[in-house]
Amino acid sequence: YQERGHLKKLYQKIQSSDFAKSPHHSRIDTANFQAPVTMKYFLKDKAKLATVLLWYFCKLTEVAATRSGNLRGENINEEVHRQLSLIDPKTVIKKNLVPIERDFLEIAEEVGTDKVTTHKYNFAYENYLPDLRHSPVRFVEIGLGCNMNYGPGKSLDLWDQYFTHIDTKIFFLEYDAACAEKWKVTRPRVTVEVGDQANVDVLQSFVEKYGGDFDVIVDDGGHTMVQQITSLIHLFPSLRSGGLYFLEDLQTSYMQPFGGGYLNEKSTIEYIKAMMDGFYKMGPATEIIDQVRNIDCYHEICVFVKK
Numbered sequence: 668y669q670e671r672g673h674l675k676k677l678y679q680k681i682q683s684s685d686f687a688k689s690p691h692h693s694r695i696d697t698a699n700f701q702a703p704v705t706m707k708y709f710l711k712d713k714a715k716l717a718t719v720l721l722w723y724f725c726k727l728t729e730v731a732a733t734r735s736g737n738l739r740g741e742n743i744n745e746e747v748h749r750q751l752s753l754i755d756p757k758t759v760i761k762k763n764l765v766p767i768e769r770d771f772l773e774i775a776e777e778v779g780t781d782k783v784t785t786h787k788y789n790f791a792y793e794n795y796l797p798d799l800r801h802s803p804v805r806f807v808e809i810g811l812g813c814n815m816n817y818g819p820g821k822s823l824d825l826w827d828q829y830f831t832h833i834d835t836k837i838f839f840l841e842y843d844a845a846c847a848e849k850w851k852v853t854r855p856r857v858t859v860e861v862g863d864q865a866n867v868d869v870l871q872s873f874v875e876k877y878g879g880d881f882d883v884i885v886d887d888g889g890h891t892m893v894q895q896i897t898s899l900i901h902l903f904p905s906l907r908s909g910g911l912y913f914l915e916d917l918q919t920s921y922m923q924p925f926g927g928g929y930l931n932e933k934s935t936i937e938y939i940k941a942m943m944d945g946f947y948k949m950g951p952a953t954e955i956i957d958q959v960r961n962i963d964c965y966h967e968i969c970v971f972v973k974k
Contacts (some may be wrong), residue, residue: 675944699894774828780812780821782887788915791965795911796829802833805881809864809888809898811839813846818912820850822887827854839876840864842889865894867944868903880904890919892926895935900954905970912971917964939969 758788771793775783782788806826812819826837835858841847844861849858858877862869884906895914905911918926920936925935925945942962944950963970 673678699765712749731813745917757880768800769828771829775825778821778824778828780825781815781817782822782825782915786915786967788968791913791970793965794963795970799882799921801831802882803832803836804830804883805836805838806830806885807838807840807881807902808882808885809840811843811847811850811859812887812961813840813841813843816939819846820853822885823854827857828951829904836877838881838965840873840888864888864898865891867897867901870898874905875903880907881905882910886908886913889915889917890925892920892931892933892935895919896938899938901972902971903955904958907974908973910973912973913968914971915968917969918967924966939964 683929687846696974705726743826769777771785775789782792793830808822808826812821813822815821823837823839828839833856834857839847839850839857839859840862841850841859841862842863846862850857853894859878860873862873864870884902886895888894888898899912906912914935917939919935920931920934921929927936931937938952939962941950942956942959945952945956946959958973960972960974964970
């Protein structure tokens with residue numbers, strides 16, 4: 668339970684234990700032993716963790732023994748006082764606890780984005796983004812979610828909470844001008860630009876305006892084949908070395924309303940397959956292949972890493 672995030676499980680185990688269910692528990696004021704320590708923090712050192720947990724156990728036992736009023740309880744209480752005299756938990760906690768961060772999945776679930784409900788993109792994002800989380804990231808997402816039934820801005824909330832550095836820059840490119848206008852000045856680190864991702868001039872203008880050298884680009888835009896392929900070809904070069912391009916909603920490659928269809932040579936999936944041939948200087952998908960280090964695909968999403 669020493670690993671980050673697992674103290675919540677330990678707390679839950681304590682709550683479900685025989686002690687928690689005992690008659691004495693209902694009469695014990697546990698306000699000082701609740702979640703603020705066990706659920707929100709973890710100890711960097713196993714020995715210090717043991718010390719603090721021992722202190723909390725002793726404190727709980729002291730209260731329980733005092734409430735019970737039996738001889739055995741009094742004996743336990745005497746030993747508890749001895750243990751407590753050797754420990755200064757506030758000092759130990761202050762020096763050795765660091766905050767537990769909510770991970771991508773927790774934040775995404777909280778803000779209500781379909782990236783982790785309808786889809787399971789958390790597996791891709793959690794595999795690549797943690798190392799960038801506290802850096803001054805330059806991040807781009809295509810699509811503000813203006814056509815979503817739960818309303819726009821969920822991804823904006825997600826990324827604004829996930830990336831912590833004060834100098835992080837988050838850019839959105841949104842087709843719906845009226846919707847984009849409402850979100851243009853909502854957050855100090857966020858910039859919302861209006862434009863069509865299928866328009867090469869718009870994409871080039873966007874890169875020129877904001878300087879390129881992006882760390883992460885996410886395509887969660889209109890999901891049509893032309894939009895996805897055009898954006899990939901013309902935005903991927905604007906990534907820095909080692910940059911990441913996440914292409915979501917690849918299921919539309921099999922949907923005719925989006926220009927897709929099984930084995931349709933114009934679909935995004937078929938283009939990605941052709942990029943594999945491109946690694947060997949074969950096939951038509953060669954526009955950016957010389958800049959691609961690897962392609963990592965999950966269900967409905969692929970990640971392209973720049974050399």
